[in-house]
Amino acid sequence: MLALLAVFAAAASLLLLRRYVLNIRTRSNQRRESVFKELGTSGDKRVVGFFHPYCNAGGGGERVLWTAIASMQRTEPDVISIVYSGDVDASKQEIIQKVKSRFDIVLSPDTLHFVWLRKRHLVEDATWPRFTLLGQSLGSMVLAWEAMNAIIPDLFIDTMGYAFTFHVAILLGGIPVGAYVHYPTISTNMLARVKSRKAGHTNSDAISSSSLLSQGKLLYYRIFMYYYAQSLRRASFLMANSSWTKGHVDSILQHNDTLLDFVHLFSPFALLRLYLQPSHQPPREAKIVYPPCDTREMATFALEAREPVVLSIAQFRPEKDHKAQLRAFETFVRKHPEYKARGVKLVLIGGSRNAEDAARVDGLRDFAKELKIEEYVEFVVNAPYPEMLRWLSRSSIGLSTMVDEHFGINIVEFMAAGVIPVTHASGGPLNDIVVPFNGKPTGFHATSPDEYADHFHTIFRMSPDEELELRLRARTWAVQRFSNEEFEKGWNDSGWKKWLNTSA
Ligand SMILES: *[C@@H]1O[C@H](CO)[C@@H](O)[C@H](O)[C@H]1NC(C)=O
Ligand SMILES: *[C@@H]1O[C@H](CO)[C@@H](O)[C@H](O)[C@H]1NC(C)=O
Ligand SMILES: *[C@@H]1O[C@H](CO)[C@@H](O)[C@H](O)[C@H]1NC(C)=O
Secondary structure (H helix, E strand, O other), X not given: OHHHHHHHHHXXXXXXXXHHHHHHHHHHHHHHHHHHHHHOOOOOOEEEEEEOOOOOOOOHHHHHHHHHHHHHHHHOOOEEEEEEEOOOOOOHHHHHHHHHHHHOOOOOHHHEEEEEOOOHHHHXXXXXXXXXXXXXXXXXXHHHHXXXXXXXXXXXXXXXXXXXXXXXXHHHHOOOEEEEEOOOOOOHHHHHHHHOOOOEOOEOHHHHOOHHHHHHHHHHHHHHHHHHHHHHHOOOEEEEXXXXXXXXXXXXXXXXOHHHHHHHOOOOHHHHHHHOOOOOOOOOOOEEXXXXXXXXXXXXXXXXXXXXXXXXXXXXXXXXXHHHHHHHHHHHHHHOOHHHHOOOEEEEEEOOOOHHHHHHHHHHHHHHHHOOOHHHEEEEEOOOXXXXXXXXXXXXXXXXXXXXXXXXXXXXXXXXXOOXXXXXXXXXXXXXXXXXXXXXXXXXXXXXXXXXXXXXXXXXXXXXXXXXXXXXXXXXXXXXXXXXXXXXXXXXXXXXXXXHOOOO
16 A cells, blocks of 8 residues: 555656746747847757856866867857856856956857856855765756756867766756766865775865764765765766766766665655666766867967965865965975065965955964064965966966865966976876976975975076976976867867767
8 A cells, every 4th residue: 555655756756846847948949039139140049058166266167167168169160058157146248258368368259148047156165065976966966957057058068176066967957967076075185084984075074083073074985985976977078177086086986885776766856866867978088178278369478587485376275275285385485584585475366256365365464463574475366367478477386285286277377478487296286287298397395394395496506408398398398298180180079079969
């Protein structure tokens, strides 16, 4: 009797779901027509939707988004790009303008449309002080639901790393999805760090000091990893921004957990599976598409007569570890006070996205005071692109302290500009970017304040010939490896165009 009731309830909910989905699709078709009309074009266009709630942030991830869209606009005039964005305080014109001034990328308003999302707070860190990963992931699904309720594209591409949205796009839209992954939402590194109970920024000291909590967190990560892997497998194609990210995405795609598979059989999601069998093979691996770095202008800067400036370019986010930069610089001027008279300076350029970031900048200013180096430190917040270029053309050293950064476009920019990079010895800066070229170094790696300080000293002490040679080598390597053309080729090879013309 109970079983019969359950079967009946299940069938009824599937029917209701189906009605709901058809409703959404009908409404979406009407909206598409009106968008086409608004853009002044006819109805036989294909639509690619880019899920990028922070499209106006002006960071490296946004450069990828806009380069891809600009390249599609140039080569595929029949494709309309829709950006799902939570930047409700900006207008289409303003965003196009900012993209031009920040990245020097020209977007055509004729094949670009924005869908404004009002629930972006659901993916903000501050909304989920605990269980951040899970909260943000569920939040992103709600956000994707809002997006699909507005307009369903023909192909859904996530460019911000919200893999849980794939389910929503597939369920509501019946469309293929793809992604450009900057950062695996959860990595085996994070799992390892909890296992070894080492404190990092996602793992507060209180938790790592207690074994029971560590066990709990491990279980939480395990469950999360299981669903994350399931999400990634729904994609039709995946791109990764570096070998590091690809390595993680590939191993997550292979991830399996028999116990959780079994438990999963009894969850309500098992029912959805009946309805949602994917019609394609999950991708076996991600393709590396290095992020584009428009280095044309930087590559023209003079390499001689640089000022004694140590430059940092990084959004004021916690993982960038700006404090380590201040510590390194403090160590440097303490060990070598003679540079003070030579006008040595640490300049921190970065975007501040919200009140939290702004508070972080204030905290960093205080920290510089505490270290008694404030007169040698300059903060340049939300600088327009030309101002950043000016700093790149004058500086001697480019500093980056983020641990396990998976790529690091700012470091490519340093190198193209002839600024000698000194980076943390991990991740992309160690393995992809600041690597020997023709058997010779293109920069330096460090882990402790002392090591950073010693490298600064080494660079400032180089002979003019030695210095020039190093700057030139770094530039030549970076310009070759990370060009717009290389990116466009990789984007083409992802196969997005093939998927645009198929259904999920
Ligand atoms: C690639 O991903 C990493 C995150 O791991 C990020 O720091 C870097 O900025 C990304 N590159 C670009 C161009 O966004
Ligand atoms: C599960 O993963 C292990 C390695 O982690 C692998 O040897 C095994 O073949 C996988 N099983 C399935 C069914 O994919
Ligand atoms: C990418 O593909 C388009 C055609 O879809 C072509 O016009 C363009 O030249 C390709 N770009 C590169 C760098 O291969």
